[in-house]
Amino acid sequence: MTPPPGAVPPVRHPEAPAPGEPLGTHYEHCFGCGGAQPHGLQLSARAGAGVTITAEFTVREAHQGAPGLAHGGVLATALDETLGSLHWLLRVIAVTGRLQTEFLRPVPVGTLLYLEAEVTAVHRRKIYCSATGRLGGPDGPVAVRADALFIEVKVDHFIDNGRPEEIRAAMADPDQVKRARAFEVNP
Numbered sequence: 001m002t003p004p005p006g007a008v009p010p011v012r013h014p015e016a017p018a019p020g021e022p023l024g025t026h027y028e029h030c031f032g033c034g035g036a037q038p039h040g041l042q043l044s045a046r047a048g049a050g051v052t053i054t055a056e057f058t059v060r061e062a063h064q065g066a067p068g069l070a071h072g073g074v075l076a077t078a079l080d081e082t083l084g085s086l087h088w089l090l091r092v093i094a095v096t097g098r099l100q101t102e103f104l105r106p107v108p109v110g111t112l113l114y115l116e117a118e119v120t121a122v123h124r125r126k127i128y129c130s131a132t133g134r135l136g137g138p139d140g141p142v143a144v145r146a147d148a149l150f151i152e153v154k155v156d157h158f159i160d161n162g163r164p165e166e167i168r169a170a171m172a173d174p175d176q177v178k179r180a181r182a183f184e185v186n187p
């Protein structure tokens with residue numbers, strides 16, 4: 001998780017969404033951010049300054065692991081989704097290669113988890129980033145945090161590996177194709 005010698009600071013893409021702008025979903029059926037997943041996290045993210053993101057996720061009953069508490073895997077999903085959203089600002093598509101999570105406080109059902117993430121370094125296709133999740137809002141105590149390594153891929157990664165039904169449907173949806181293109185500098 002430590003960037004190698006030769007890693008460089010991330011560069012915000014000139015056409016990245018402005019600070020404060022909501023990012024919307026990258027895919028309606030995404031378990032992390034899609035509106036078409038009733039039990040999904042429906043996490044909403046906003047661009048920050050530089051190569052940073054903020055996001056919010058409210059823990060619901062469907063997200064429990066123990067009575068009244070969020071499942072750790074669901075919290076890891078919230079961190080992964082927030083970290084993945086950073087790539088709107090670099091305008092590259094990237095997938096999670098490594099995700100190291102720390103669980104510092106339990107997160108009760110009904111809690112708003114306030115997430116902040118930043119890209120710390122880039123080395124060729126490797127993107128190093130970190131995130132924290134706070135209870136209740138930006139001034140709340142840190143409940144979860146993560147360090148991650150994302151690997152840049154082209155849109156073909158999804159076309160070649162995804163199940164044909166969903167890929168066909170996504171490619172037939174002009175909004176989906178536009179969203180995928182918005183990640184790619186050279187589509």
Ligand SMILES: CCCCC/C=C\C/C=C\C/C=C\C/C=C\CCCC(=O)SCCNC(=O)CCNC(=O)[C@H](O)C(C)(C)COP(=O)(O)OP(=O)(O)OC[C@H]1O[C@@H](n2cnc3c(N)ncnc32)[C@H](O)[C@@H]1OP(=O)(O)O
Binds near residue numbers: 083084151167170179
């Ligand atoms: C028209 C249809 C469109 C549909 C798409 C729609 C939207 C898409 C747009 C946006 C999506 C983006 C954001 C979404 C937001 C959040 C979602 C959460 C993100 C996820 O939840 S995503 C799912 C989980 N994720 C995976 O499903 C990955 C499975 N995996 C693989 O698919 C391969 O494994 C891959 C591609 C990662 C690498 O394979 P590869 O062959 O391309 O690359 P290669 O091996 O050459 O590695 C190149 C350099 O990365 C280093 N490296 C590689 N892997 C590493 C690892 N794990 N640890 C440490 N270093 C690693 C190497 O050491 C080398 O380093 P070096 O350059 O220094 O030599």
